[in-house]
Amino acid sequence: MRVLLIGSGGREHALAWKLAQSPLMTEFYAAPGNPGIAEHAQIVALDIDNHDAVVTFCKEKGIDFVVVGPEAPLVAGIADVLRAAGIAVFGPSAAAAQLEGSKGFTKDICARYDIPTGAYQRFNNATKAKAYVRAQGAPIVVKADGLAAGKGVTVAMTVDEALAAIDDCFEGAFGEAGAEVVVEAYLDGEEASFFCLCDGKHALALATAQDHKRVGDGDTGPNTGGMGAYSPAPVMTAEMIERTMKEVIEPTMRGMAESGHPFSGVFFAGLMITANGPELIEYNVRFGDPECQVLMMRLKSDLLPLLLACANGTLDQVTAEWSDDPALTVVMASKGYPGSYAKNTPITALPADREGEKVFHAGTGLKDGALVATGGRVLNITATGETVSEAKERAYALAGKVKWDNGFYRNDIGWRAVEREK
Numbered sequence: 001m002r003v004l005l006i007g008s009g010g011r012e013h014a015l016a017w018k019l020a021q022s023p024l025m026t027e028f029y030a031a032p033g034n035p036g037i038a039e040h041a042q043i044v045a046l047d048i049d050n051h052d053a054v055v056t057f058c059k060e061k062g063i064d065f066v067v068v069g070p071e072a073p074l075v076a077g078i079a080d081v082l083r084a085a086g087i088a089v090f091g092p093s094a095a096a097a098q099l100e101g102s103k104g105f106t107k108d109i110c111a112r113y114d115i116p117t118g119a120y121q122r123f124n125n126a127t128k129a130k131a132y133v134r135a136q137g138a139p140i141v142v143k144a145d146g147l148a149a150g151k152g153v154t155v156a157m158t159v160d161e162a163l164a165a166i167d168d169c170f171e172g173a174f175g176e177a178g179a180e181v182v183v184e185a186y187l188d189g190e191e192a193s194f195f196c197l198c199d200g201k202h203a204l205a206l207a208t209a210q211d212h213k214r215v216g217d218g219d220t221g222p223n224t225g226g227m228g229a230y231s232p233a234p235v236m237t238a239e240m241i242e243r244t245m246k247e248v249i250e251p252t253m254r255g256m257a258e259s260g261h262p263f264s265g266v267f268f269a270g271l272m273i274t275a276n277g278p279e280l281i282e283y284n285v286r287f288g289d290p291e292c293q294v295l296m297m298r299l300k301s302d303l304l305p306l307l308l309a310c311a312n313g314t315l316d317q318v319t320a321e322w323s324d325d326p327a328l329t330v331v332m333a334s335k336g337y338p339g340s341y342a343k344n345t346p347i348t349a350l351p352a353d354r355e356g357e358k359v360f361h362a363g364t365g366l367k368d369g370a371l372v373a374t375g376g377r378v379l380n381i382t383a384t385g386e387t388v389s390e391a392k393e394r395a396y397a398l399a400g401k402v403k404w405d406n407g408f409y410r411n412d413i414g415w416r417a418v419e420r421e422k
Helices: 010-019 051-061 071-075 078-084 103-112 126-136 159-170 238-258 291-298 303-312 388-399 415-421
Strands: 002-007 027-032 065-068 088-090 120-123 140-144 153-156 181-185 190-198 203-211 214-216 220-223 228-231 265-274 277-284 327-334 357-361 364-367 370-373 377-384
Touching: 002 010, 002 051, 010 027, 010 291, 010 303, 010 357, 010 377, 027 051, 051 078, 065 078, 065 303, 071 078, 078 088, 088 303, 103 120, 103 181, 103 238, 103 277, 120 126, 126 140, 126 159, 126 181, 140 159, 153 159, 153 220, 159 181, 190 238, 190 291, 190 303, 203 238, 203 291, 228 291, 228 388, 238 265, 238 277, 291 327, 291 357, 291 377, 327 388, 357 388, 377 388, 388 415
Parallel strands: 002 027, 002 065, 065 088
Antiparallel strands: 120 181, 140 153, 140 181, 190 203, 190 265, 203 228, 214 220, 228 327, 265 277, 327 377, 357 377, 364 370
16 A cells, blocks of 8 residues: 655654554655654655645555644645545545634534533634633633644633733734634643544544643643653543543534534544543644654554544444553753744764664754754654553653753653552
8 A cells, every 4th residue: 555644743753653564555655754754654855735736746656545644734625635636535624624723613513512621702802802801710721713833722820811811812923823712711630632533423442641731840831732741641541531432522523524524533632631520622633742652652553454444434343452551752852942942953863762662753854964953842752661650761761862962851751640650
């Protein structure tokens, strides 16, 4: 089978690593890729924003299946264009991708289909949004409606913080994403990520994870795209997974189909486990980053047939097998992230991959043949173990072998699970 992978981050490196292991794979391409992905797939210079060019490439190379990694191309409709050209694709239509592309759309679906989530209001001007915040009080959550690369959400502990977040949105801090704002109730509990494949009619539960959004140790500092993750999440017990499927995933699947936007791809449900059970914080329509990295380390099954089953509506005919061993990943980021940071700083040494240990490339490139850091989140240092504590120990030992003067990382990834193990 000839496959094209779209994307260039740590999530896509993890997908490439896993897909390349499939005995079904005959030719494997990636665009735009990164130096890590290049170890598994042939990198092609393709403008992924030019959907016609992607279709032309697929037809020239006889591509059988396209796997879309990031959210932006999905929201922009790349899956629709590929399907119209008769090319199988993993990922939802633009209409279904609104679950991530518009937080207001998701909240409206929740309201219509009784999916548990925080009470909310949508606003297109600052004055009304601020009046609502003052009436509700803090803590309260302010979200830019559109795609903001994981940075458009403020969990405001004071009214003043919420008012400032509203100003940020409407004054252009998140570009077009902030043209509309969702203000919602603060949910108290423990966060978890739940992943589930869907073909429009059937859903297959995958695995759970927990990530660390804040930049600093002790979950302090500004939100980021994610500074580390581990899987499984202990808070997601068998009972909680069953409730999530029945109360969150299945009503969403039915609701999307009834709304005329049947969902095909991966549901990534960001949950808050409250005293009432699982409540939806938000949906993403692609694998998490860095959660994908720990999921792929634990997945024992061939990934390719699972993703294909989403595309061709046969998800009820496949199963996924998982290792019981936890996996943990530590994100190495450029100093200054999530603010401004220097680019093209040299990475002079990386540890070799070993069984249960893998360094995924997230924001790397080659300059004059040498490896450099090109992004904010640059490397995902990932390891497995018999316990989260052991996986953490292995991952941090691995991180200590990276030679990159401009890199930093949190020292406490997995702290909740480690505390539980004590």
